[in-house]
Amino acid sequence: MKLYEFDVSRSMRVHWTLREVGVEFESVIIDLTKGEQKTPEFLAINPYGKLPVLDDDGKLISESAAITTYIAEKYPEKKLIPESQTIQRAQYYQWMSFCIAEMEPQLWTIRKHMLIYPKADRSRDAIKLAKREYINAVAVVDKHLQEREYMVDDRFTAADIIICYDLFWAASLKLLKDFPGLTEYLVRLQKRPAFPGHLINTGSSKLIY
Ligand SMILES: N[C@@H](CCC(=O)N[C@@H](CS)C(=O)NCC(=O)O)C(=O)O
Structure with a gap:
């Protein structure tokens, strides 16, 4: 997995969740202070131009709460999310x-x-x-x-x-x-x-x- 993130930002939610489940991930720093989130390269990753974005095997997902929930569901043995339909x-x-x-x-x-x-x-x-x-x-x-x-x-x-x-x-x-x-x-x-x-x-x- 690859996490597009920067410093003290909502990416922290995803970074923390990845650490909780103990999975290796590549961190790609997008410097918000330099406007790197608005470059054509990054807009191709997230057209809204915001962090965080998770790349899971080439599939992209944005929105920190959605990504956090996705990771929690992907590793059910870590018990970061209650069972579905409860x-x-x-x-x-x-x-x-x-x-x-x-x-x-x-x-x-x-x-x-x-x-x-x-x-x-x-x-x-x-x-x-x-x-x-x-x-x-x-x-x-x-x-x-x-x-x-x-x-x-x-x-x-x-x-x-x-x-x-x-x-x-x-x-x-x-x-x-x-x-x-x-x-x-x-x-x-x-x-x-x-x-x-x-x-x-x-x-x-x-x-x-
Ligand atoms: N609802 C989004 C908000 C994302 C967001 O606003 N991210 C900020 C960093 S905390 C950002 O990338 N801002 C850059 C900008 O607005 O240009 C989420 O929770 O992921």
């Missing part, structure tokens, strides 16, 4: 969707209005609203984790990998300060031997959009 599998999809659809867009909005849009298009009100909506969503995760150690099935799964990236991102924006339980959860996840600590940081400066 309520636990449905709960896995529930939290994966919640993270990607309800949490991540708010973080992305904040980042765009802080750093990415031309200055004239940035809005403090948009940041304020996105922060409020993020807090509403993450409070649900916090409550869920008050009664259990992991998101699904009372054990570590790829749902934790997916949500963990968002929580680190939120922590870097100081959005988790009222949720000490979530910080403890992040500390717990970081203790896993496969955790790629070099692909995460707690200050916002290094986080790649």
Whole structure:
């Protein structure tokens, strides 16, 4: 397998999952700071021009949550995903969707209005609203984790990998300060031997959009 990735980015989810299953993979660095994701060569790999992309024997797949789920399913003996057609599998999809659809867009909005849009298009009100909506969503995760150690099935799964990236991102924006339980959860996840600590940081400066 070949993983197109870069530094502190959503590729971390896939990198971590590959380490959890213990499979050898080739890392292809696409430097987002140099715009390498928009070259014709990379657009032929992902027409949307974004990372991560996994190449599994010449077959390409993008979208970090989909790739993470694919790897977890491909190595069922590693038990990174609940069995299919069970309520636990449905709960896995529930939290994966919640993270990607309800949490991540708010973080992305904040980042765009802080750093990415031309200055004239940035809005403090948009940041304020996105922060409020993020807090509403993450409070649900916090409550869920008050009664259990992991998101699904009372054990570590790829749902934790997916949500963990968002929580680190939120922590870097100081959005988790009222949720000490979530910080403890992040500390717990970081203790896993496969955790790629070099692909995460707690200050916002290094986080790649
Ligand atoms: N929904 C996508 C988002 C992918 C994404 O936005 N990737 C960022 C890195 S974290 C990227 O490649 N950005 C480059 C760009 O927008 O030009 C996923 O989860 O994989």
